[in-house]
Amino acid sequence: MSNRTAAYRALTTHRLFWPVVVLVVMLAANTVYRPGFLSVQMRDGHLYGSLIDILRLSAPLILVALGMTLVIATGGIDLSVGSLCAISGAIACLYISRQPDQNSVGGVLTALALGLGVALVLGAWNGVLVAVIGIQPIIATLILMVAGRGLAQLITEGQILTINSGPYKAIGVGHLLTLPLAIFLALAAALLVAAVTRRTALGLIIESVGGNAQASRLAGIRSGRITFLVYVISAACAAVAGFMMTANVSSADGNAAGLWVELDAILAVVIGGTSLAGGRFSLGGTILGALLIQTLTTTVYAMNISPQTSLLFKAVVVIAVCLIQAPGFRARFTRRRAPATGPAPVSEQPKEQVPA
Amino acid sequence: MTTLSLLAARTRSRLPRRHVPVLATLVLLLVLYGVGVSQYRAFSNIQVVFNVFIDNGFLLVVAVGMTFVILTGGIDLSVGSVVAMTAMVSAFLLREGLPAALVLLVALLIGPTLGFLMGCVIHFFDIQPFIVTLAGMFFARGMCTFISGSSIPITDGFWTRMSQQRIGNPSGNFVSISVLIAFAVVAVAAYTLAYTRLGRNVYAIGGNSQSALLMGLPVGRTRIAVYTISGLCAAIGGILLSFYTLSGAPLIGVGMELDVIAAVVIGGTVLTGGSGYVFGTVLGVLVLGVIQTLITFDGSLNSWWTKIVIGGLLFAFILLQRLIGIRYK
Numbered sequence: 001m002s003n004r005t006a007a008y009r010a011l012t013t014h015r016l017f018w019p020v021v022v023l024v025v026m027l028a029a030n031t032v033y034r035p036g037f038l039s040v041q042m043r044d045g046h047l048y049g050s051l052i053d054i055l056r057l058s059a060p061l062i063l064v065a066l067g068m069t070l071v072i073a074t075g076g077i078d079l080s081v082g083s084l085c086a087i088s089g090a091i092a093c094l095y096i097s098r099q100p101d102q103n104s105v106g107g108v109l110t111a112l113a114l115g116l117g118v119a120l121v122l123g124a125w126n127g128v129l130v131a132v133i134g135i136q137p138i139i140a141t142l143i144l145m146v147a148g149r150g151l152a153q154l155i156t157e158g159q160i161l162t163i164n165s166g167p168y169k170a171i172g173v174g175h176l177l178t179l180p181l182a183i184f185l186a187l188a189a190a191l192l193v194a195a196v197t198r199r200t201a202l203g204l205i206i207e208s209v210g211g212n213a214q215a216s217r218l219a220g221i222r223s224g225r226i227t228f229l230v231y232v233i234s235a236a237c238a239a240v241a242g243f244m245m246t247a248n249v250s251s252a253d254g255n256a257a258g259l260w261v262e263l264d265a266i267l268a269v270v271i272g273g274t275s276l277a278g279g280r281f282s283l284g285g286t287i288l289g290a291l292l293i294q295t296l297t298t299t300v301y302a303m304n305i306s307p308q309t310s311l312l313f314k315a316v317v318v319i320a321v322c323l324i325q326a327p328g329f330r331a332r333f334t335r336r337r338a339p340a341t342g343p344a345p346v347s348e349q350p351k352e353q354v355p356a
Numbered sequence: 357m358t359t360l361s362l363l364a365a366r367t368r369s370r371l372p373r374r375h376v377p378v379l380a381t382l383v384l385l386l387v388l389y390g391v392g393v394s395q396y397r398a399f400s401n402i403q404v405v406f407n408v409f410i411d412n413g414f415l416l417v418v419a420v421g422m423t424f425v426i427l428t429g430g431i432d433l434s435v436g437s438v439v440a441m442t443a444m445v446s447a448f449l450l451r452e453g454l455p456a457a458l459v460l461l462v463a464l465l466i467g468p469t470l471g472f473l474m475g476c477v478i479h480f481f482d483i484q485p486f487i488v489t490l491a492g493m494f495f496a497r498g499m500c501t502f503i504s505g506s507s508i509p510i511t512d513g514f515w516t517r518m519s520q521q522r523i524g525n526p527s528g529n530f531v532s533i534s535v536l537i538a539f540a541v542v543a544v545a546a547y548t549l550a551y552t553r554l555g556r557n558v559y560a561i562g563g564n565s566q567s568a569l570l571m572g573l574p575v576g577r578t579r580i581a582v583y584t585i586s587g588l589c590a591a592i593g594g595i596l597l598s599f600y601t602l603s604g605a606p607l608i609g610v611g612m613e614l615d616v617i618a619a620v621v622i623g624g625t626v627l628t629g630g631s632g633y634v635f636g637t638v639l640g641v642l643v644l645g646v647i648q649t650l651i652t653f654d655g656s657l658n659s660w661w662t663k664i665v666i667g668g669l670l671f672a673f674i675l676l677q678r679l680i681g682i683r684y685k
Contacts, residue, residue: 077486135674138431138486139627143674146614147667153660254660263490276484306505308606312498318491322483329481 016285018324019271022317023292030299037302047178050298056173058294059182060085060241062287064261065268066193067234069286072269074230075210075278076130076137081238081265083148084122085258088115088239089246090155093163102165111168116239122148123235127228141231145262152254162251172247182244189237194283203281206230210278264293267314271321292317376680377624377673378636384622384669385639388646396653403529408645413534414439414596416641418612419619420545421589423637424582426620427549428561429629430485432583434474435590436612437496438467440605442594444500446515447508447604456514464591470496471587475580489583493613500606507605510598518599534596541592546634558582562629618666619644622673643669 011017030037030050040049064081071078095111096102122144129140174181197203205226208216213223241261246252270276271292272285296317300310323329392399409416418435425432442463449459474492478485510516524530549555557578560568569575598604623640625632647665651657 129671133675133678135678136627139621139674142614142617143667143671146618146670147664149611150660150663150667153658154664158658158660263494266487266490270487276487306501308501308505309498311494312502315491315494315498318487318494319477322487322491323477323481 016273016282016288018321019273019285019288019292022321023288023295026292026295026299030295030302034302042178046175050302052180054291054294054298055183056180057298058290059180059186060244061261061264061268061294062186062290063189063237063241063244064258065265065272065286065290066189066283067230067237068262068265069269069272069274069281069283070193070197070206070230071137071234072266072274072276073206073210073278073281074227075213076227076230077141077266077276078126078231078234079138079141079262080122080126080144080148081234081241082258082260082262083145083152084119084235084238085242085245085261086152086252086254087122087148087155088119088242089257090152090161090252090254091115091118092168092243093161093246093252094155096163096165096168097161102163103167105167108165108167112243115243116236119235119239119242120232123232123238124228126235127231130231131224131227149254152252152257154254156252156254158254160251160253164250168243168247169250170247172244172249185240185244189240190283190287193233197283207279207281210280212279264314265290267318268293270318374631374680377626377677378633378639380673380676381622381624381636381639381643385643385646388643388650392646392650392653399649399653404649406529406531406535408642408649409535409538410532410600411648412641412645413532413538414593414600415612415615415619415644416538416638417541417589417596418593419616419623419637419641420541420634421586421593422613422616422620423545423623423625423632423634424549424558425485425586426562426617426625426627427558427629427632428579428582429565430478430579430582431489431617432471432474432492432586433486433489433613434470434492434496435586435593435616436609436614437493437500438470438587438590439594439597439612440500440607440609441496442467442591443598443601443608444503444508444604444606446595446598447510448503450510450512450515451508456512459512460595463595464588467587467589467591467594468584469587471583471585471590472580474587475583478583479576479579485583497606497610503606504604505606507603509603515599515602519602532599534599537592537596541589542634542638545589549634554578554581559630562631564630615644615666618670621677622669624673624677626677627674 027038034050037050040047040051042048064085068078068081092108092111092115095114096108099107099111101107126141126144129135129143130137133140170181171185172182176184197206205216205221208219208221209223209226213227217223238258242258245257266276268289269281269286271289272282272287274281274285293314296313297307297310300313301307389399392404398404418439422432422435445466446459446463449462450456454462470492474485474488477483478488518533521533522530523533523536549558557568557573557575560571560573561575561578565575597608601608619640620632620637621627621640622643623632623636623638625636644666647669648662651659651661651665
């Protein structure tokens, strides 16, 4: 038919259409509720405002979700990221708390290296379980999800470990070029992952492993090695997110740090249009999903509803997004034929461009 | 000890491989109990065993429901939150002055309704159980805090009677009514899985849902049924928990779904579905309970060791399942 209807259809069936609509509606609702919501002010050389806050607070979630995207793209899932956040944060805080001068940059860097190193080892453990021993990803990472919380509490001896280190605190609340440092860290990680996966063949290989690990192995891709790699990357992302979370509050709580972040991260990935079945991924969608979740959380806080009640809204969002994306559900409400066999409609669309 | 292991070795050769995980759990349980008895004199008191049941009765009921779901190859992450929501709703309605019988009815209806809805979404729209039950978990937990941000005590006469009633023998050992209810649930579930058409369908779907469909089994109905059963078990578990704590708290049972999944796996149910027993799940819950008791008896170990030990056991049993799985082929 006419060009305009075709363009309209292309827009509404775009997989990021509904998440963007929800995000815009939520921002609009916030602005109606609190007229000053969208304003950003300059104070002491730093930018302040609700939008900046949302960006700063969503940084850890974006990091975790980036790693999760790659894992899910291979058809796996990583439930241990929350525990990994707690462990890496706890190790870094423990090391800093033992230093005579907590403000020394060298000490903080060593602490970060230690936390990251342990997280990489644990990520490798996940990778070995999934790629070498062949355990279902959800179960393999469940082990570390359960035991990891115990390990984090073991490291902090069940206490909330408080530190007083300027350089470490900067990771969470520091500023660079008038914007919070955390935003730049998340942005750098996103650009790095995007460059590595979209400017090289790695992204394609990951998608091919997620599509069919056996077939890609026969095609000459070392699918085991790729599977192993994504769990290590996910662990590294979780570790940095863990540093941010603990730096935000200048203390490590083995019990509460990163609690439920794995679920938020999976949510972000799903909202971003990446199918849990693997085979395709969209980094831009994941970042959008993470921003959406953080906006939702902030909105709920701003309306004086208790934090836990925000779960109620999250539940509604998850179900809505999943239903909209489910081919079976769409078929019931649109006159388009449901694909009886073959790939879901999503995969017929052109590949997502990554913001670079 | 040596005769026992000899006996085990001799019988194992005649046992089907699918019995090996359950047997391994049984041996583990006996070893753990043996360690307890050899280390602490008070451990041999039979009341210690009864206490394990009293403290974990609700967990047992929830794990039985989860066994059904995992046998079909699915997973239900919502159970911990449904337990909390059931306890919370009961406490709230009792405070509002509703009669105990009505409260019981309402509380027992919420879980299965939510389970039924989740089952429908999973089946009709073909969305992964993991993500649907995750939404269910968010929903139920959100409802808890929506009802009240703080804990609500229960002072109702029926509840306190159920909580304090002791059923025991003349020598002073006792169990609570919750334990009897839990045993009843276990018996019904074991019967259903072993001898009814529903039970056979559950195993068939877990073995291979495609073949089950081609054989003409009601795959959809069974799949929705297991999530409803899991919801019902979670609701019963919530009632038992409210008997145990005599209150409803919004954050109770956080992470319980993981304990439950761990118990089912340690009990020898294969996570891809199709193989496992309710009896194994009972053993799995007992293993978790005995570990907790051992750590309590020790005194010098902290509670986080429980999580680390459970994680280690989870690993060992999944590895065992995997090894047996390889030998199958």
